[in-house]
Each structure stands twice: as C-alpha cells, then as structure tokens.
Amino acid sequence: MGFVLTEKELSKNNAFKIEINLSENIPFTLSIPRDENVLQINKGVMQGEVDIESLKLELSQKFSININSIDFRINKTNKVFVEFSSELKIDQETIINVLQQTISQELPHTLRNKDTKKPLIYITNDLFGIPLIGSIYFGVIDRGTNLLQIRPITGCPLNCPFCSVDEGPISKTKLRDYIVDTDYLVNTYNSIVAEKKLKEAEAHLDGQGEPMSYPYLPELVQKLQENENTKIVSIQTNGWYLTEQLIDELAEVNLTRINLSINALSSSLSKKLSGKGDYRIDKMLELAEYIANSKISLLLAPLWIPGINDQDIEEIVQFSLKVNSNETKYPTLGIQNYLTHDVGRNLKGIPQKKFAEFNQQLRKIEKKFGAKNLVLKPYMFNTYKTEMIPNPMKINEIVNAEVVLLGRQMGEVIVKAKNRLIHVSDVTHFSLGKKIKVRIIRNRHNIFFAEAV
Numbered sequence: 001m002g003f004v005l006t007e008k009e010l011s012k013n014n015a016f017k018i019e020i021n022l023s024e025n026i027p028f029t030l031s032i033p034r035d036e037n038v039l040q041i042n043k044g045v046m047q048g049e050v051d052i053e054s055l056k057l058e059l060s061q062k063f064s065i066n067i068n069s070i071d072f073r074i075n076k077t078n079k080v081f082v083e084f085s086s087e088l089k090i091d092q093e094t095i096i097n098v099l100q101q102t103i104s105q106e107l108p109h110t111l112r113n114k115d116t117k118k119p120l121i122y123i124t125n126d127l128f129g130i131p132l133i134g135s136i137y138f139g140v141i142d143r144g145t146n147l148l149q150i151r152p153i154t155g156c157p158l159n160c161p162f163c164s165v166d167e168g169p170i171s172k173t174k175l176r177d178y179i180v181d182t183d184y185l186v187n188t189y190n191s192i193v194a195e196k197k198l199k200e201a202e203a204h205l206d207g208q209g210e211p212m213s214y215p216y217l218p219e220l221v222q223k224l225q226e227n228e229n230t231k232i233v234s235i236q237t238n239g240w241y242l243t244e245q246l247i248d249e250l251a252e253v254n255l256t257r258i259n260l261s262i263n264a265l266s267s268s269l270s271k272k273l274s275g276k277g278d279y280r281i282d283k284m285l286e287l288a289e290y291i292a293n294s295k296i297s298l299l300l301a302p303l304w305i306p307g308i309n310d311q312d313i314e315e316i317v318q319f320s321l322k323v324n325s326n327e328t329k330y331p332t333l334g335i336q337n338y339l340t341h342d343v344g345r346n347l348k349g350i351p352q353k354k355f356a357e358f359n360q361q362l363r364k365i366e367k368k369f370g371a372k373n374l375v376l377k378p379y380m381f382n383t384y385k386t387e388m389i390p391n392p393m394k395i396n397e398i399v400n401a402e403v404v405l406l407g408r409q410m411g412e413v414i415v416k417a418k419n420r421l422i423h424v425s426d427v428t429h430f431s432l433g434k435k436i437k438v439r440i441i442r443n444r445h446n447i448f449f450a451e452a453v
C-alpha cells in the first residue's frame with residue numbers, strides 16, 4: 001500500500017504518532033485549499049470536496065482517537081497527510097478504508113463537472129436497479145444493429161456555436177451532468193450483447209457531450225473488450241482531453257478506432273468553431289498524427305459548414321491523406337453535413353444542404369484529391385442490421401412509474417417502469433422514490449419520452 005508511517009512512543013502518554021500519506025493511498029488527486037477546512041477531491045472532470053471535520057469525527061468515533069489530535073495537512077509538494085496520536089496500534093489499511101468510505105458517502109453531495117461547473121450525479125446500480133436502457137443522456141442505446149452506443153458521461157469542455165445538443169459551459173438548457181459507474185455500464189452492455197446474441201459487437205462510446213472526459217476511460221475500454229463477442233471498441237471525441245499518454249493507454253487496452261472531430265485548420269477559425277480561445281489546432285494535429293502512427297485507427301470527422309470552412313475541409317482531406325495513408329481497415333474521413341436543429345445551437349444564416357447535393361460534393365473532393373470512401377456506408381465499418389431488443393412500452397400507453405432522478409432540463413425528471421428509464425418533462429410536483437402516472441409519447445430505439453397525466 002506504500003504507507004508513510006511514523007510510529008514513535010511519545011514519552012508522556014505512551015501514544016503512537018501515526019502519519020499516513022493520503023495522496024498515495026486514495027485514488028483521487030487531493031488538496032486542501034488555503035484557509036478552508038475541506039479536502040478537495042479531483043479525478044479528471046470530477047471535482048468535489050469533503051468537510052475535514054466529518055472525516056475527523058469518523059476517525060475519532062471508529063478508533064476512539066482524541067479528535068483534537070487529528071490533523072489533515074498538505075506539504076510543499078502538494079501531498080495530503082493525516083496524522084494523529086493513538087494509544088493503540090491501528091491497522092493503517094483500516095484507516096484508509098474508513099476514510100474512503102466516508103469520502104464516497106459525502107462526495108456525491110458536492111460533486112461537480114469541472115468543465116461545465118454543473119452538479120455531477122454519479123449513477124450506480126443502487127440508484128435504479130435496472131439495466132441502463134431508455135435514456136438519451138447515459139447508458140446503452142441499441143438502434144437495431146451490431147453497434148451499441150455507450151454513453152458514460154454528459155457535459156463538454158467546448159462551446160461549439162453549432163452544437164445540436166446545446167452542450168458545454170455556455171449551455172442554457174442543461175442544469176446538471178451525469179457520470180455512470182463503469183461496471184454498471186459494462187453489465188448493461190454485456191446483457192444486451194447476450195440478449196441480441198451478437199457475435200461481432202461494436203461498443204461505440206459517444207454521448208451528449210464529450211465521452212473522452214470520462215475519467216475511467218481505459219478501464220471502461222478494457223472491460224468492454226473483455227466480452228468475447230466484442231469485435232470493435234470505438235470512440236467519438238473532440239480531442240480536448242487527448243494526450244500522447246492517454247493514446248498509449250487506450251492502445252494498450254485495444255481501443256480500435258478514434259473518430260476525431262476537427263473542423264478547421266486555421267488557428268482563428270478553429271478557435272471560433274470550438275468556442276474556446278485556448279483551443280490549439282496545431283497540438284490537435286500532432287495528436288492526430290500520433291494516433292495514426294499507433295495501433296488505433298483514426299477517422300477524422302469534420303463538420304462541413306457551407307461558406308465557413310469549405311477551404312478547411314479540403315485541407316483536412318489533404319492532411320488525412322498525408323498522415324493516415326497506411327490505414328486499411330476503416331475509412332479515414334467521415335465528413336459530416338451541417339444540419340440545423342430545433343433545439344440546440346445553430347449558426348445564423350447557414351442553410352442546410354440536401355444529402356444528395358452533399359454526397360455529390362464529396363464525390364468531387366474524392367476525384368480532386370484521390371481520396372476514397374468519403375460517402376460512408378455502414379458496411380465500411382462492419383455495421384449491419386440485427387433484431388432490436390424488445391420495446392416494452394407503446395405510444396400512448398399509460399404506465400405507473402417511479403421517479404428515480406432529476407432530469408437535465410428544467411422540469412424534467414427521469415422515471416423507471418418496465419425495466420426502462422423514461423424522460424418526463426414539465427413535471428411540477430414529484431419527489432424521488434414516489435410513483436407518478438405517465439403517458440408514453442416517444443419510444444424509438446427504446447429511448448422513452450413521456451408526459452405526466
């Protein structure tokens with residue numbers, strides 16, 4: 001366990017002085033802000049704090065330690081220690097376990113998403129007790145193919161002005177974020193793979209937001225790959241959290257492909273389209289090349305916004321041909337057509353191209369640069385149709401459902417019924433754990449929306 005432990009008999013009261021390096025033994029980044037009596041806890045985008053007095057109280061009660069002798073401190077190298085005096089020798093592993101338990105109980109009350117600054121709800125099996133199916137925000141989505149969408153986290157560090165789901169720090173509609181326990185997500189994936197009898201499943205990590213902000217990404221990829229029927233694990237990302245180290249870690253656990261969205265090659269336009277002044281396209285291109293040279297396949301997925309990044313699209317195609325010409329398994333470019341949205345953010349005055357026209361333009365680019373497969377088809381990714389998992393609720397059906405979670409939008413709650421999660425909007429009176437009657441108004445792909453009746 002690597003404890004730093006000092007035991008010395010104090011001459012006066014014959015007590016042991018115990019000192020433990022918490023930074024080495026608790027799997028989070030810890031700190032104690034100056035003049036505050038809290039232990040700050042970080043892991044990737046997860047950020048929270050625990051009152052030091054409650055940790056002291058727990059230690060004092062569990063081990064009969066004089067509370068006044070307990071001290072939490074941070075040293076010059078930012079390592080956090082706890083120290084106290086005790087008349088008994090106490091097993092240090094037990095102390096760490098007690099502190100970890102207290103932290104896991106207290107942390108959910110203060111957990112926030114560092115990117116969006118919104119409350120972050122940690123979703124575990126205990127919260128719902130059913131498979132994670134039914135929500136557009138998190139869990140697993142089956143759209144009737146061998147590809148299952150895996151959604152581990154919501155929220156995004158970028159502020160793209162065209163974001164179809166209004167994500168990022170400037171979001172006006174999203175009140176909170178969610179993060180899902182890795183095992184809960186993987187168990188749901190495994191159960192759907194078994195139910196569909198898939199032999200060549202693709203686990204595709206995406207989401208409303210940036211899936212690469214999930215702090216347990218390598219563990220998640222590894223566990224998805226452990227299913228013997230998983231053939232591909234792929235991820236959609238804007239690249240903000242990519243580093244060479246993370247790429248190495250993901251290659252190590254056999255991530256198959258990264259779909260990286262970059263929308264412009266000039267510094268000023270890429271900052272504008274990401275909504276971030278500190279967005280570094282030069283760094284992003286270096287990382288794209290690093291992926292192309294790793295065993296992970298790379299697909300560049302720019303959004304073509306007519307009249308805004310026409311020139312950049314051609315340059316991105318040329319960049320891809322230059323750095324990613326050795327890729328043979330999958331298409332290397334997935335140029336997206338700009339679409340306008342009823343909800344979400346739109347760029348003013350940019351019309352939406354018809355798909356026939358869009359595909360024609362892609363064919364022209366193929367010819368101009370000798371690029372292949374710009375008009376994508378599912379077979380190019382080994383994606384094929386399968387039976388969908390059963391849909392247990394019909395449109396207009398009225399069901400008795402239990403409220404299990406606050407939704408992401410004002411007035412929205414998440415309820416559960418018939419082994420599925422359901423979004424219900426405009427709910428004014430409710431309390432968690434109580435039953436309400438809802439009418440199903442949308443049930444496509446086992447993603448459910450309902451209204452209260």
Ligand code: SF4
Pocket residue numbers: 156157158159160162163164165166167168208209210238
């Ligand atoms: S990266 Fe995607 S989710 Fe994030 S703000 Fe941009 S479009 Fe929205």
